[in-house]
Amino acid sequence: MTRKRKIGAMMGAILGCSAPALAEATTASAIETSLRPIARPAQAGDAQEVSRGAVTLVSLGGVRPVLRPEDAVQPGAAIEASVSHPGFANWIRGFRGRALAAGVSARTFDRAFQGVQYNPDVVKKDRNQAEFKKEIWEYLDFAVSDSRVSNGRKMMRAHGRTLQRIEAHYGVDAEVVAAIWGMESAYGARRGDMPLISSLATLAYDGRRGRFFEKQLIAALKIIQSGDVAPNRMTGSWAGAMGHTQFIPTSYEAYAVDFTGDGRRDIWSDDPTDALASTAAYLKRFGWRKGHPWGVEVRLPRGFNAARASRSLKQNPAAWAAEGVVGIDGRPVPNYGPGSILLPAGPQGAAFMIFHNFGVIERYNKADAYVIGVGHLADRIRGGPPIQASWPRQYESTSEREKKEIQLLLKRKGFAISAVDGVVGPETTNAIVAYQKARGLATDGYPSKQLLSDLRR
Known part of the structure; x- marks a missing residue:
C-alpha cells in the first residue's frame, strides 16, 4: 500500500470539479480535481453483469423514460455551429457517424450539438493539472474541516428523512452518502455549471485521452436521448462529472436511479434525492456492509514493522491485537472481518485498520486520501472524534x-x-x-x- 497512493489522482472533488478519469487513475492532479465514480464494470464480463442486474439499480420500478418532444432541429445545425473552429467541426462530422452507429439517434445528436463550441479553457485545464503537493494531513484539514462537518450535520437534519429512506432501501449508511455528497460538491453548492456536451466534445477532439472522453460523450448523448435531462440542463465540471455526487456519464448510465419516482434520474436538480440514492446504489453494487466501518484509528506497538502495513496482509483484529495493534482506547478492535494496517503518512503519522468498506469507497475514487476523507467525514458527521494521532507536520512536502x-x-x-x-x-x-x-x-x-x-x- 502506498503512503500517499498518488495523492494526485486523488483527491475527491472538494470543490466539486472533475478530473481526468478512469484510464489515469494514478495521475497527480490538483486538490480541486478528482476521479468520478468509475463505471465499473467497464470490462466485457462485468458489462454483461450490469445488463443482467442493473434494472433494480437503475429504476425503482416503471419503464425508463423516453425522449420528450422538442422543437425539430435541422440536420447539420450542430456542425454549422462550430464552423469557427474548422478542425473541431470536421471532427464533429466524423463523430456523428460513430455516435449514430453506437445507438444515438440523429435527432438527439443534432439537438445536443446545437451551439456546441470548442472550448480552449477545458483543454488548458486538462493540460495544466499540477502535481498535488499537499500532504495527507493538509488534505484532511480541508476535507474534514469543522465547517464541512458542521454543514454535514445540518444536511443530515435537513434531508434526514430522505437519507434514512435511502439507507433502508440500499443498506448503505446515511452518513457515508452524506460524506460523499460533501466531498464531491460541498453538499450541492458546487455541482459545476459548464455545458457538458461542449466540454466532453472538446476533450474527445483534443485527443490526449480521446477514446475515454468519446465514450463519455456517447454516454452523455444517450442520457439526453433517454429523456432524463435536456441538453441545456446537462452541466457539470470541465471533465464531465455531473450533479451533486459527480457521476461521470458511464457511471450514471450504469447506476443512477429515479428515487423520487418522477420518471427521470435527475442528479442535476436542486433536490439531491436522486443523486444521493444513486450514490447509495453504486456503493451497494460493490458490496457495502451496513454498520461496518471503513476503518478505525489504531495504536501500533513500539517497533512495529512498517512492512506489515500492506493491503495484501489481512487478518482479523484479534490477530492484530496479539501483535499489539489495538484501538485508540487501548482495547482490541471489534471483529469487522479481516483488516489491513494503513499508514498514510508513514510510521510517524496516524495508523488505521481498514476493512472491506474501505475498498467499496475506493471504487468511487482510488486515492487513499479520498477514502480516508470520506470515511472520517462520515464518522465526524455521526458524532465521532477527530483523528487522535499527530501528523509529522514538521516536514516539508516532497514532489x-x-x-x-x-x-x-x-x-x-x-x-x-x-x-x-x-x-x-x-x-x-x-x-x-x-x-x-x-x-x-x-x-x-x-x-x-x-x-x-x-x-x-
Whole structure:
C-alpha cells in the first residue's frame, strides 16, 4: 500500500470539479480535481453483469423514460455551429457517424450539438493539472474541516428523512452518502455549471485521452436521448462529472436511479434525492456492509514493522491485537472481518485498520486520501472524534520527482528499492529506515526534504 497512493489522482472533488478519469487513475492532479465514480464494470464480463442486474439499480420500478418532444432541429445545425473552429467541426462530422452507429439517434445528436463550441479553457485545464503537493494531513484539514462537518450535520437534519429512506432501501449508511455528497460538491453548492456536451466534445477532439472522453460523450448523448435531462440542463465540471455526487456519464448510465419516482434520474436538480440514492446504489453494487466501518484509528506497538502495513496482509483484529495493534482506547478492535494496517503518512503519522468498506469507497475514487476523507467525514458527521494521532507536520512536502530521486539514491547506495516510481510504500519506507539507521539519523521512515539533502551528500 502506498503512503500517499498518488495523492494526485486523488483527491475527491472538494470543490466539486472533475478530473481526468478512469484510464489515469494514478495521475497527480490538483486538490480541486478528482476521479468520478468509475463505471465499473467497464470490462466485457462485468458489462454483461450490469445488463443482467442493473434494472433494480437503475429504476425503482416503471419503464425508463423516453425522449420528450422538442422543437425539430435541422440536420447539420450542430456542425454549422462550430464552423469557427474548422478542425473541431470536421471532427464533429466524423463523430456523428460513430455516435449514430453506437445507438444515438440523429435527432438527439443534432439537438445536443446545437451551439456546441470548442472550448480552449477545458483543454488548458486538462493540460495544466499540477502535481498535488499537499500532504495527507493538509488534505484532511480541508476535507474534514469543522465547517464541512458542521454543514454535514445540518444536511443530515435537513434531508434526514430522505437519507434514512435511502439507507433502508440500499443498506448503505446515511452518513457515508452524506460524506460523499460533501466531498464531491460541498453538499450541492458546487455541482459545476459548464455545458457538458461542449466540454466532453472538446476533450474527445483534443485527443490526449480521446477514446475515454468519446465514450463519455456517447454516454452523455444517450442520457439526453433517454429523456432524463435536456441538453441545456446537462452541466457539470470541465471533465464531465455531473450533479451533486459527480457521476461521470458511464457511471450514471450504469447506476443512477429515479428515487423520487418522477420518471427521470435527475442528479442535476436542486433536490439531491436522486443523486444521493444513486450514490447509495453504486456503493451497494460493490458490496457495502451496513454498520461496518471503513476503518478505525489504531495504536501500533513500539517497533512495529512498517512492512506489515500492506493491503495484501489481512487478518482479523484479534490477530492484530496479539501483535499489539489495538484501538485508540487501548482495547482490541471489534471483529469487522479481516483488516489491513494503513499508514498514510508513514510510521510517524496516524495508523488505521481498514476493512472491506474501505475498498467499496475506493471504487468511487482510488486515492487513499479520498477514502480516508470520506470515511472520517462520515464518522465526524455521526458524532465521532477527530483523528487522535499527530501528523509529522514538521516536514516539508516532497514532489513526485523528489520522491523518485530519493528512491534512486537509495537504490544506488545499495538499499532495497525495486521500482523508482515516486510511490512511497512499505518497501521504500523500510529502505529509508535502514538508511537512517546506518547514518545514525532519527528513524522515521519519512521521504522528507531533509532526507533528500542527506542522500545528496
